[in-house]
Amino acid sequence: MIKTISRFLTMLVQRFLPDPLVFAIFLTIIVFVLGIAITPSSPLAMVKMWGDGFWNLLAFSMQMAMVLVTGHALASSPLLRRGMRNLATIATTPAQGVMLVAFMSAVCSAINWGFGLVVGALFAREVARRVAGSDYRLLIASAYIGFITWHGGISGSVPLVAATKGNPMEATIGLIPISQTLFTSYNIFITVALIVVVPFLCKMMLPKPEEVVAVDPSLLAEEPVTSKVLGPNATxxxxxxxxxxxxxxxxxxxxxxxxxxxxxxxxxxxxxxxxxxxxxxxxxxxxxxxxxxxxxxxxxRGTAGILVQFPLYAAIQVMMEHSGLGGIITNWFVNISTKETFSVLAFFSSGLINMAVPSGGGHWVVQGPFVMPAAQALGADMGKAAMAIAYGEEWMNMAQPFWALPALAIAGLGVRDIMGYCVTALIWTLPIFIIGLYFL
Structure with missing residues (x-):
């Protein structure tokens, strides 16, 4: 069943999902139109918000470009190459390959999201070199799917910001220590369950041998040797x-x-x-x-997507925030919530907002002022409310190509190559989040 769904979604994505740049442009248009239709903002006001926000992620864009460049350069060093080669030999079949990549990516992302994004994609390439018959698309997709653990790990931006003095919500709700977010039974359950389940999920999406798409050998070419031996006449x-x-x-x-x-x-x-x-x-x-x-x-050479597309998402985020559109969407979910259902509905609202604001820190700015006071008024668990915002963001990343750009740049693939598998993961990991947020 999972294989059938992934095959169908892959076919659908191949036909209808545009390049991430065009996807970002479509999102810009949608948010612009909704801002005019739903909020009091005029077209000129929305354009001004767009322009004012265009460079808001400039520092972050540079940080992400550096994550890609420094991580890739590190992995191309002789010692790391040997290490990944040796680790890749653990897998001897395509099924073992995708499971190993997904597991490594999930664990690394729980340690640090930037580390997981880069190492997962680089390791997937190494496994593709070593394991005959591997579907390269699924290997890279497995590396990105492992990213779904990041907010429950020690680099999760929402729980860390919520615990940090001076954050935008401190004056309203106070600080939320990580003992109430990261080190809770529900977060440990969700994060560990994802680390365990995701590798098996990726294995079940493995195509039949006759359906495996052979990788372009040029994509797996060894990185050129960067060391240089000087001659006797060197200056x-x-x-x-x-x-x-x-x-x-x-x-x-x-x-x-x-x-x-x-x-x-x-x-x-x-x-x-x-x-x-x-x-x-x-x-x-x-x-x-x-x-x-x-x-x-x-x-x-792989940083082009980051440099061009991140400013568009910065502009979208400011339109969502300053027009009040993000608050309207969040409030709709909040208004139909009860104390028991609050965290689950906050999770879904975060997932919806993530399509336009694919940033953990951005979610805290856009959703925090609406979700957290409502949780306080209902008597809901404040830590769980904060984590619901975080989980919705990491979950919907499986359908939002924003964070896939570094992995795709390393892999040499396009978003249509992996997104069908990622959307399948979106569907089948949902029960884990619901169980953790509602029952624990």
Missing amino acids: WAEKVEESTFLAMLIGAFGCVYLAMYFVKNGFNINVNTVNLIFFTAGMILHKTPMSYMRAVINAA
């Missing part, structure tokens, strides 16, 4: 460029800073920390500045 400039000492010095700076950071802040990993870890480790493992730079150049 001083060339020797400096290939200096191991300089690479180790910068690596030492990064290691010392990270040690001081973790001593002061504990195991508090954010996207900047991940990027610095990737950069420091990459510089050390590539051994020379120019070897690392050549790896970065190879990786940077």
Whole structure:
């Protein structure tokens, strides 16, 4: 049954889902029209919101581009290549391959979302090289499906922001410690259940041998060697460029800073920390500045989708927030809720909002002011209400191609290649969230 549904959805997506850039443009038009129709905002006011918000994610776009570039460059180092090759040998059949990729991605995403996105896609490529008969599309889809665990892990932005002093909701509802969100029985159940179930779900979507789409061999070509052996007539400039000492010095700076950071802040990993870890480790493992730079150049070609599409989503988010459209949608779900059903309906409202605002932090800004005071008034579990916002975002990512862009850039595939499998995962993981939010 799962295989049949995934086959049908893959066929549907192949025919009707446009490129992520066109998808973002369609969302812009939809939000613009709804803003005019449902809120008091005029067309010119909506255009102004769009323009004002266009560069709101500029810093985040750079962060995500760096996640992709530094993660890819790190994985292309000789040591990491060998490590992934050895790990990939655990799988000997296509079914084992997709299960291993999904499991690794789910675990890594629970540790850190940026780490999971990059490592999952890179590992999927390695498995595709090693396991004959693999369906490359499903391997990459499995890597992205594993991303569904991220908000329940230690880098979940909503629970971390809700526990941080100075966040936008502190004055209204106070702080929500992570003991009431991340370290609760329902979150442990949901996250562990996803880590266990997702690999088997991906296995059940495996196409028949005659339906496997052979991967273009060029997509699996080994990364070019970035090290350079200098000849006896090398110039001083060339020797400096290939200096191991300089690479180790910068690596030492990064290691010392990270040690001081973790001593002061504990195991508090954010996207900047991940990027610095990737950069420091990459510089050390590539051994020379120019070897690392050549790896970065190879990786940077995949950032086009991030640089072009993230500004559009920033503009959409501001239109949703400033027009009040996001609040209207959220309030509709809130108004039909009871204390018992509140978290489930907040989850669905978050999933709907995620189509236009695919950002955990953005959800807290758009939905927090409506969901959290309502939860407080109903006497609902405040931590569960916050996590409902988070779960809706991570769940609907399976139908929203925004976060798939880094993985697709690494894989060399398009969104239509994987989204049918991801939507299948969206359907079959829903009971896990409902059980955790309603029954636990």
